[in-house]
Amino acid sequence: MAMDINGLNSSQANSSKARNAQKVVSSPVSQPDESNNPAKPSGETVRISAEGQTLNRISKDIDLETPVNQSRVEALRAAIADGSYKVDAQATAAKMLESDSLF
Template sequence: MTNRIEGTAAPVSSRALGAVGTGQVGRAGEPRDKAVEAAAPADSLRLTGEATGLQALQRDLATKPAFDEAKVNALRESIASGSYKVDAEAIASRMLDLDARLAG
């Protein structure tokens, strides 16, 4: 069996070349050696209200020290002088409250 080849191949469509959606095509008469550039995709980002609030909190915390140095110094002085009193009932009460909340 023989196959007969006639004429030329059908033109290749832009869809076959993967040019779909680029938004740009070569103009008639332009040189074919120049590449057609595809439009850059536009990235976008939209933050939720919670994310915006967290960013604001992060900026606020970044400007403040990690601890209150004056309060730490005052506690050191009161411990050194013996005037610092521990309220065992308040500590126990708060521990029980925390345990109840964690147990749920």
């Protein structure tokens, strides 16, 4: 994933590759100046790569689609508070190994 802000990328070679691979989303950046006109655009732009845009969209989708089972949360909270919650170490280790294989 590449980000180029006003050509200040650390490598000029990577910068040209990044510009070719990016979908450009431009937005004027307003900064206060001595004339007290903060809405005046300064002409600066920010470029967000296609990967960054995709990650942002996925993040928003996950936030909308992940319901919290409040009754389950309360049951676990109560079990932890009264000391009756027991961790199954074997199941926890198996899940960790399973998720590790995804990467």
